[in-house]
Amino acid sequence: MGNEQKVNVAIVGSTGYGGVELIRLLLNHPNVNIASVISASSAGAPIADGFPHLNEIMCDTLDGVNAEEIRRKADVVFTATPSGVSGKLVPELLDAGLTVIDLSGDFRIKDGAVYTAWYKHEAPQAELLEEAPYGLCELYADSGYAQGQRIISNPGCYPTATLLGLAPAVKAGWIDPASLIIDAKSGVSGAGRGVNLGVHYAELNENFKAYKVNKHQHIPEIEQTLSEVAGTPVTVTFTTHLMPMTRGIMCTMYASLTGNYSEQDFISLYKEHYAGRRFVRIRPQGQWPATKEVFGSNYCDIGFAVDERTKRVTVISVIDNVVKGAAGQAIQNLNLMMGWDEALGLQLTPVYP
Numbered sequence: 001m002g003n004e005q006k007v008n009v010a011i012v013g014s015t016g017y018g019g020v021e022l023i024r025l026l027l028n029h030p031n032v033n034i035a036s037v038i039s040a041s042s043a044g045a046p047i048a049d050g051f052p053h054l055n056e057i058m059c060d061t062l063d064g065v066n067a068e069e070i071r072r073k074a075d076v077v078f079t080a081t082p083s084g085v086s087g088k089l090v091p092e093l094l095d096a097g098l099t100v101i102d103l104s105g106d107f108r109i110k111d112g113a114v115y116t117a118w119y120k121h122e123a124p125q126a127e128l129l130e131e132a133p134y135g136l137c138e139l140y141a142d143s144g145y146a147q148g149q150r151i152i153s154n155p156g157c158y159p160t161a162t163l164l165g166l167a168p169a170v171k172a173g174w175i176d177p178a179s180l181i182i183d184a185k186s187g188v189s190g191a192g193r194g195v196n197l198g199v200h201y202a203e204l205n206e207n208f209k210a211y212k213v214n215k216h217q218h219i220p221e222i223e224q225t226l227s228e229v230a231g232t233p234v235t236v237t238f239t240t241h242l243m244p245m246t247r248g249i250m251c252t253m254y255a256s257l258t259g260n261y262s263e264q265d266f267i268s269l270y271k272e273h274y275a276g277r278r279f280v281r282i283r284p285q286g287q288w289p290a291t292k293e294v295f296g297s298n299y300c301d302i303g304f305a306v307d308e309r310t311k312r313v314t315v316i317s318v319i320d321n322v323v324k325g326a327a328g329q330a331i332q333n334l335n336l337m338m339g340w341d342e343a344l345g346l347q348l349t350p351v352y353p
């Protein structure tokens with residue numbers, strides 16, 4: 001495809017971890033031209049000044065945040081901006097005629113009051129919350145949710161790993177939705193590029209800590225989708241931990257079985273549920289995924305253990321938070337929105353070792 005036929009995209013928040021990963025992935029996307037990389041704080045500087053790994057790969061200068069200027073250069077814009085920022089910026093971008101894929105939490109929760117209760121700031125307008133489909137590709141692609149949309153809300157990193165790991169069993173009625181416990185761990189890049197004491201090297205190295213216990217903003221996002229899948233309100237116990245590693249999320253999830261289902265039954269159920277979905281890989285019996293096995297890729301790997309003694313199943317789900325949990329899934333959403341193969345630009349083998 002010649003450059004003139006490619007879709008021109010812009011990235012707001014291109015100096016953050018999500019934005020810079022979008023750059024890495026989109027540079028290899030056959031149908032996309034990165035027309036503008038945008039920064040609120042460093043406009044005018046060459047992007048490679050702050051990111052020397054882009055030297056001689058990307059010579060662009062950072063643009064400022066101006067909806068009309070973005071529209072002059074691009075058709076689609078990724079907003080890899082903090083929650084609260086996206087909620088205010090996205091309406092301006094839509095008014096300028098742009099199509100938006102938002103990576104923040106601002107458009108995921110469909111009830112504005114619930115959003116405000118968890119995120120502690122005002123929700124975007126209700127019409128936009130309703131308009132923006134929740135882009136969890138493997139759960140909704142068959143409904144054609146993305147095609148023709150002018151805004152898609154990209155799921156959160158923890159919800160992606162959790163929902164892909166639990167939805168098929170909840171939908172099949174094999175686990176009691178009242179019994180769900182999710183023990184989640186993330187690498188520190190999940191907290192973004194900003195510096196604070198909690199992510200300081202000396203605080204995190206050789207350490208492992210829980211945070212936001214029962215207060216994490218991803219709880220309502222997880223409950224919203226599981227309730228929809230179960231057809232009944234679902235609440236979850238969800239505990240997040242920080243791991244001394246850069247990338248990766250592992251969710252270890254526990255649920256009570258509603259019948260005598262074996263590990264092999266779970267493997268068959270999930271393989272059927274995700275048939276044709278290339279980014280979900282179901283592990284064979286007795287094999288549980290590790291974060292390194294998806295590092296740098298758009299895969300979500302899932303494994304199971306059934307405990308006949310306790311009548312519970314343990315589901316283990318891993319993703320790379322920056323790829324499947326953010327930039328990779330956002331590109332998957334772009335592909336679906338454009339009617340392209342969902343894997344375009346995303347056929348990445350995990351980095352190993």
Ligand SMILES: NC(=O)C1=CN([C@@H]2O[C@H](COP(=O)(O)OP(=O)(O)OC[C@H]3O[C@@H](n4cnc5c(N)ncnc54)[C@H](OP(=O)(O)O)[C@@H]3O)[C@@H](O)[C@H]2O)C=CC1
Binds near residue numbers: 018065
């Ligand atoms: N990191 C991850 O693993 C994941 C992140 N997300 C979500 O994606 C979004 C981006 O996350 P991440 O990249 O990690 O965050 P970072 O903190 O690394 O980057 C955020 C970027 O937003 C830009 N920004 C801040 N304020 C404004 C503003 N007022 N207007 C325009 N741009 C602004 C900043 O750059 P500058 O000042 O140069 O403009 C910065 O580059 C967040 O909403 C996050 O919650 C979702 C899933 C996973």
Ligand SMILES: CC(=O)N[C@@H](CCC(=O)OP(=O)(O)O)C(=O)O
Binds near residue numbers: 186188
């Ligand atoms: C390790 C770490 O701090 N992770 C972040 C994930 C934030 C995120 O992705 O935020 P939204 O999806 O809500 O936009 C956290 O736990 O808050």
